Amino acid sequence: MRVTAAQPGRPALWLLDAPETAGRHGQLALHELDEAELERADAFRRPADRDRYVAAHIALRRLLAAYSGDAPRDLRFARADCPRCGAAHGRPVLAGRGPHFSLSHCRGAVLIGMAAAPVGVDVEPLPRSERVDVCAAALHPRERRELQGHPPEQRPAVFARFWARKEAYLKGTGVGVGGWTSEVYLGDAGPHALDRPAGWTVADVPLGGGRAAAAAIRGNAARPVLRRLPGRAVLVGGGVGDAPNQA
Structure with a gap:
């Protein structure tokens, strides 16, 4: 598959599953990261966290390179x-030409968004019930109120979605994310729901596997296309051109 330039109204999402294990199948392309990224990677105490971070940033650089035509190592942020x-x-941007982008990762997943307009993505594991009780104030x-309207066993998934x-x-x-999270309404649609933020399209991204994900694109955007990256996409000798067309 060839990655083509981002087109207005047609954002794309890229999912890399199990980024922590990609390095078991070959050598991660560490040479494509800059000094700041390598220093940040070395600061992680847990190997799985380091490998996830490295895989996420290699994937991001390779996707941006495919969109922009530059070499991954030459990209500057x-x-x-x-x-x-x-x-x-x-938000982070490319220093020069290229699409808008956003990166998020959690245990077991890396999600990258690309669009012609400002974009944000997030992927979250479903929290424990006690954590929902603590964090609901945010x-x-x-x-x-919508969260409390669901049975207790459903609230972790609802909270993660919100x-x-x-x-x-x-x-x-x-x-x-800061102290203003409680000022923004992005709950479920319904007869008594409030208006969501004007000028943005916010959509759930169905990933499964005990995860919730969403993408936000400025403007009236089409639903993002979700594509999957194979583990070899972050290895030496691999690349995003090996990716299938869709999830």
Whole structure:
């Protein structure tokens, strides 16, 4: 499969399953990461966390290279201006031409979004019930009421769904997750639901496997196409051109 340039209204999502184990099948393409990424990777105490981080950033660089035409190692990153304060600590961007992108990973999964407009993605494991009780205060008041309307056994999945939408949206805007998470409503649609943030398309991404995921794209975007990357996509000698067309 050949990766083509991002097209307006047609964002793409890329899923890499089990990134922690990709290195068991060959050598990870560490030479494509920059010094800052390698230093960050070495700071992880748990090997699985390090391998997940490395696989995520190799995949991101290879996808961006396929879109932009540059070599993965030659890509340089910068930060967009924060929409709240104007300082250069907003969402990550390519220093030069290329698509908008977003990266998220959790145990067992890496999710990457590419689009012609600002985009945010998030993937979350389903939390334990006691964690839902602790973290529910970070939801919008209407989201908390919706959460409480579900049986206890369903609440971890509902919370993860709400949180993935919220984090994807806040990453897409460049604000990032902070004390304002309770100000943004991204609950389920219904007869008494509030309006979601204007000017953004926020969609659930069905991954299964005890995970919730979402993508947020600025504007009235088409539903993202979900594609899967094989483990060899992050190995020396592999590449994203080995990926199938869709999940």
